[in-house]
Amino acid sequence: MSRPIATNEPAGYAIVTGGGSGIGRALCERLAGGGWAVAVADIDSEAAQATADSLRRLPNAQAAAAPVTATPVAATPVAVALDVGDPVQWRRLIANLQARWPRLDLLINNAGVLAGGPLADCPAESLQRVVRTNLLGAMYGARAAAAWLMESSAARGANPGPAGGPRPGVINVASIFAAVAPPNFAAYSASKAGLVAFSESLRGELAPNGLNVTVGLPGAVDTGLYRHAEFAHAGIARAAARFVERAELTPQAVADGLLRAAGRGELYAVLGRRARWYARLKRWLPAATARRVAAQARREIDAPEA
Numbered sequence: 001m002s003r004p005i006a007t008n009e010p011a012g013y014a015i016v017t018g019g020g021s022g023i024g025r026a027l028c029e030r031l032a033g034g035g036w037a038v039a040v041a042d043i044d045s046e047a048a049q050a051t052a053d054s055l056r057r058l059p060n061a062q063a064a065a066a067p068v069t070a071t072p073v074a075a076t077p078v079a080v081a082l083d084v085g086d087p088v089q090w091r092r093l094i095a096n097l098q099a100r101w102p103r104l105d106l107l108i109n110n111a112g113v114l115a116g117g118p119l120a121d122c123p124a125e126s127l128q129r130v131v132r133t134n135l136l137g138a139m140y141g142a143r144a145a146a147a148w149l150m151e152s153s154a155a156r157g158a159n160p161g162p163a164g165g166p167r168p169g170v171i172n173v174a175s176i177f178a179a180v181a182p183p184n185f186a187a188y189s190a191s192k193a194g195l196v197a198f199s200e201s202l203r204g205e206l207a208p209n210g211l212n213v214t215v216g217l218p219g220a221v222d223t224g225l226y227r228h229a230e231f232a233h234a235g236i237a238r239a240a241a242r243f244v245e246r247a248e249l250t251p252q253a254v255a256d257g258l259l260r261a262a263g264r265g266e267l268y269a270v271l272g273r274r275a276r277w278y279a280r281l282k283r284w285l286p287a288a289t290a291r292r293v294a295a296q297a298r299r300e301i302d303a304p305e306a
Contacts, residue, residue, distance in 0.1 A: 013106070015104070017042070017084050017110050018173075019110070020042030021224050022225065030256065031106075034165060037078075040078065051077075078097070085129075087143070090140045094148060103155060104145060106169065107170045108170075109172045114188050116184050122187065126230050135194045142202055146205075149206070150209040165259065166214075170214075171259075171262050172195050175218065176275040177189045177192050178217055180289060184232075184236050215268060221249045222244050248272050254271055257271040
């Protein structure tokens with residue numbers, strides 16, 4: 001397939017799902033600030049367009065503050081309406097981008113949804129939506145983009161990719177809930193744990209082609225994920241709100257941590273002091289940690305409304 005000839009070459013070419021808000025938007029801002037061409041993909045087309053519009057106004061001077069230290073160049077962002085759980089839409093997106101981009105350097109699977117409640121009280125449709133978006137969405141994305149990523153890597157040859165930025169490949173955004181799974185969030189935790197296992201497997205597949213895979217496990221971040229979640233009971237919604245109130249991470253901090261880890265070629269990026277502590281505790285004392293997390297979650301759910 002012929003590729004368009006690029007002029008005023010961007011530092012890199014990246015697709016970011018869930019780019020309309022939260023961590024996804026912060027990732028788009030960091031990349032665009034470093035001179036990358038970014039496809040902002042989101043199921044909410046208006047949110048995707050708003051992010052793309054904001055990137056066009058982003059001064060290239062911000063590249064110095066971003067973890068991507070490429071020479072600023074013109075890199076027009078693209079807004080895309082995308083349901084990540086639909087493989088047909090993924091194939092259409094890749095085909096459309098191939099018509100305008102000479103290569104693909106990075107796929108960031110960030111889109112995610114949340115449902116909370118006792119498993120017996122969660123509608124089957126909610127469970128399917130969580131797994132379809134959080135896990136299958138990343139699988140469909142990597143499946144659709146893999147051939148183009150490998151083709152682009154082969155064309156680069158010995159060139160590792162944009163200097164100072166994330167290594168070419170895939171970044172998957174999971175959660176510390178993949179390691180410590182509190183009760184009442186079974187589908188979300190299972191989807192994120194599956195995303196970690198998927199990342200480990202995909203890394204082994206793509207490594208021979210010079211491609212990296214990094215999976216992020218951030219702690220609590222105040223994003224729209226919790227505000228737009230489906231909760232079976234008010235007590236669980238209150239517990240989730242308290243969890244977010246104690247968030248020690250911003251979307252920008254998570255974006256910086258993910259891109260730094262991908263730049264170093266790390267497989268895991270556990271982000272946040274409490275998240276790192278829980279990850280270590282789970283590794284050292286798995287059963288005790290599970291009991292502690294479950295007891296704490298029950299206390300939060302039973303706590304009266306403030």
